[in-house]
Amino acid sequence: MKLPAGVSTKDFNAAMAAFRRIVGEQWVFTREEDVALYRDAYSPLWDEADELVASAAVAPETVEQVQAVVRAANQHKIPLFAISTGKNLGYGGSAPNLSGSVIVDLKRMNKVIEVDDKRNFCIVEPGVSYFDLYRYIQERKLKVMMDIPDPGWGSPLGNALDHGVGYTWGEFRDHFGAHCGMEVVLPDGEVMRTGMAAVPGAKTWGENKYGYGPYVDGLFAQSNFGIVTKMGFWMMPEPEHFLSCQVSVPRYRDIVPLVDIVNYLEDQGLIGNPRYSSPLDLMTLMMEPERVQADQALLDMFARPGGASAEEFENYARSRGLEYWRVLLNFYGPKETVYANWTYAKKKLAGIDGVKFEEVESYALPLDEATRKKVHHQVAVGIPNMSIFSIGARSRVVPDPQDGHIWLGSIISRSGEELIKAHQVFGKAVQDLGITPAIVGPFTAPAYWVHRTFIFMVPFFVSRSDKARNAKVREQYVKLVELAAQHGWTEYRTGPAFQDVVAKTYSFNDNALLKFRTRLKDAIDPNGIIAPGRGGIWPKRFRGKT
């Protein structure tokens, strides 16, 4: 077992005894086979001396138990690392930033406290998954729709706290932005509520975000200033109709006017997440194996040393009767207005030479059981599922699958010109670094989950057996982070192994932002108990020692 740096076996055992008194014997896990379940299944450090691993786990059932655990951890100086459902694959799984930390597993705190389908909010505990909340809503036939990310096993609270995103309107698919009021156990064990939740007797926890005074909620995301035990979220009323339509354009540079017009539609509130893709894009080929297939000529272009040019991809597409870019526009609302908006969208887009329009899906909501099964892109209609895990799975484009992946997600401007720049910069880097498959090129479609910017997503595939590959992947990942930062880009999120590197790219004025966060950390968590290192924020006790 790996103890946290500077913690003696005696102190550790005393803490375990205290935890057992608080939560009961059966909810403290110290056996190797139990603790192994908290390893990051996609760790880029798998089985290496530096793999980030926990020493033990404790699973409280109530806020009072969380408070008592935090107080005991202070007494014995034990670092804690809280997880909700603990998935977060590609971003560290359930593993801590600091090896030897004790996982505070909140899965037993799985109450849906409230869902209101007239005022359209919910309040949930950390252990509630998207599947759980969906079931709760369906069983009660509530008229609200969740905004969900791709993997349905995650937690709305946990996803929001890692700045996760979904598919509907901008204000809902920014999951942290959609949250409204929280309850947090602070590093000294005190419990605090924010926004209107701080007002005893207020009925507006899930409705008014700010209450009065400085807004502190942001401190609890991608960070280590407390353990969040409840969160409110604004929800979308279940729309009467869902209409999903595809726009296709034939040429590489058509992305420039396409993005401008789609931005205009989005910023007026006419569409949800525009889902850009391409039949030439490796990610698209992995995500939609049932819809697009790669023939050998395309696979050869991906594999060609030096990469193929945009012109060659364009010629290939033309010869196969394929478009270069596609974007799926999703309309939510009354049937009359969604069709009117689609008509308007077609009018705005008609000027792109060769543009094609296709209605893909159109459903009255709520869906009946038979229709629910037919839905092509379920997450866009708020139906949680796990189909995204086709990424990296064995297929024609991935004949030699690895064991997991980590995500690089650089924030770039929401413009076609900037995307083309990113193709050039990342495409060259991927070729220079010998990254295979060369997942990035002039075929890379922009991703627009994060409201108002693109994210340039790059998966890096890691192995459970090939340590040399993982070492190379880690080096390549860091190089791309630094390269991105040189262009004013950089990551919206990353796993613990890279949080120091990413935090340091937000470096204006000698890292003033990180310094400020570190000063706060020392003030409110003097013993350095809560998730040391998360977000690049290290408490004094561990600073410079990891």
Ligand code: EUG
């Ligand atoms: C995906 C989306 C993400 C993310 C990692 C993966 C899905 C890829 C924007 O959020 O962080 C298709």
